[in-house]
Amino acid sequence: MQIAEIEDIARRALIRAGARPQAAMSLARAIAAAERDGIPSHGLAYLPTYCEHLACGKVVGTAEPKLSREMPGIIAVDAGSGFAHPAIDAGFAALVSLARTQGIALPAISNSYNCGVLGYHTERLADEGLLGLGFTNAPASIAASGGRKPVLGTNPWSIAVPDGNGGASIVIDQSASVVAKSEVAKRAREGKPIPPGWTLGPDGEPTTDPNIGLKGTMLPAGGYKGVGSALLVELMAACLTGATIGAKASPFSGTAGGPPRTGQCFIAIAPDGASGGEFKARCSELVSALTEEASAHIPGEGRRAARNKAEREGVVVDPGILEKASVLAGMDEAR
């Protein structure tokens, strides 16, 4: 399938489920980009959840993001319990020129929702020649150091580095847990065990049963340092934006609990102001050092390889997922 077809199906499905057209277009673009970049978990496979969340009121399809410029370098965006994507779009529309003149600027998005692939958003800042940092919080599933109860989300952070030619040379996008919670849920659906080291049960003990793990906590990557990473993101994405902290947010899955009202925070930096024009040269040195060994990887290169292939050849979508998406889009009879 071509990327444009995927975007079209997603957009139609979201509008049918109650999203206003601009919000649907914003999210559909991100869904198509996830398929393109080899991240199908956030592609059409997620579309039924988005539509379900429009239906049950976890997401308000008609919400219009409200912007306010609180201070010269700060943009506050109230997503109004709508999708995160149009709220981020609204923030970024004001952000790019602001960061270029101020040197650094921060959009804070509250009353929001799951923003999908965080690196998708930071990469858009890199495409504009800005160094982009991003933080997004999630309902709690990681315990505090020394604790057993979930208090922090798997909370990813991301950084995208402009290559100076309208793209990104490095994109890091990493959650605080050893693996994504969706991977544990997938094993539970499939009735397969999980390796020890992914989760703890509610008793604080390691488990290989995904159903017990889902009732307990996700293990942080690197022990207490993973907890520190989750906490950094909670502070930036929830406390700093006035959004709901993970310990109080309703789940991103299922239909219960109303809008999660979690948050996102980005920081965009004009890289030449701080570096005296040396940024691009330093990044080239860093990329050279990282790639001197043929066996070494740079974060983001997997997504870029998938993208190049998709742009040449299109992508393969699981037939069951495509069928469901087509039904949601009202396009099943035409096929």
Added chain:
Amino acid sequence: MQIAEIEDIARRALIRAGARPQAAMSLARAIAAAERDGIPSHGLAYLPTYCEHLACGKVVGTAEPKLSREMPGIIAVDAGSGFAHPAIDAGFAALVSLARTQGIALPAISNSYNCGVLGYHTERLADEGLLGLGFTNAPASIAASGGRKPVLGTNPWSIAVPDGNGGASIVIDQSASVVAKSEVAKRAREGKPIPPGWTLGPDGEPTTDPNIGLKGTMLPAGGYKGVGSALLVELMAACLTGATIGAKASPFSGTAGGPPRTGQCFIAIAPDGASGGEFKARCSELVSALTEEASAHIPGEGRRAARNKAEREGVVVDPGILEKASVLAGMDEAR
């Protein structure tokens, strides 16, 4: 010993070794704070290294930091191959009022040196009511994912959260490696083995011999996610500031190679602009969630407990370390 005595000894020793008085005072304050906060590795134990580095030219004792305001939200500070501490002081002197009016501001410090305890600096921003982020890079000792050669430093990041009463409620300060490199060096000096999982040898294989580990690489905390964290810091502290990347920097230990010229970057954010005044309430909710279980820890509480004890009772300094420091300060005969 009282904190003020430690500061006095350190200040005198640094001036005798060739630091200008203001630079010596700035660093001496940080040395005393490390002893106070229960981090003796960065206290008087480090003083002989600082003095040695003044003598061998790794640090230029007479350097005066040069400030320029490149853009409304950006302050560039050239440390001139002097100590990091007076350069950070100079940046912060301009930063605090700037962040309060702009909402967000960034000092970028280049041509710098080891800044000691990173959280010491971010906490000073929290003391001013600002959310403080910090990044500092170091000579390379971590390999890229899939690589064997050191290309990134153990590169810590830090965040300090203002409590609204002139202090910090949370201070996170964590390096990208499983343990500090100084811990491996200590085991090497003591002739003790290290646990597997701390380092790899030059052949990329795990080792329990600290001498082999020091010739290889430090293992990142959380595998590739620790590498991601080191890379984030390298981008912020070196590429964004125009400082020297870890792969090219001279060592922080020994006397060879001249000034390391590494960098620091901080971001200070006025928390009420972005959160619509909700920041303090959200942080209280977060701290409550984190401390609901009696067994759970909050980052920074260890340092705070040590500080409270030190302010009541003073601190105990190893007699051998104190003797060396007193000789360096020219105070040995007076004792």
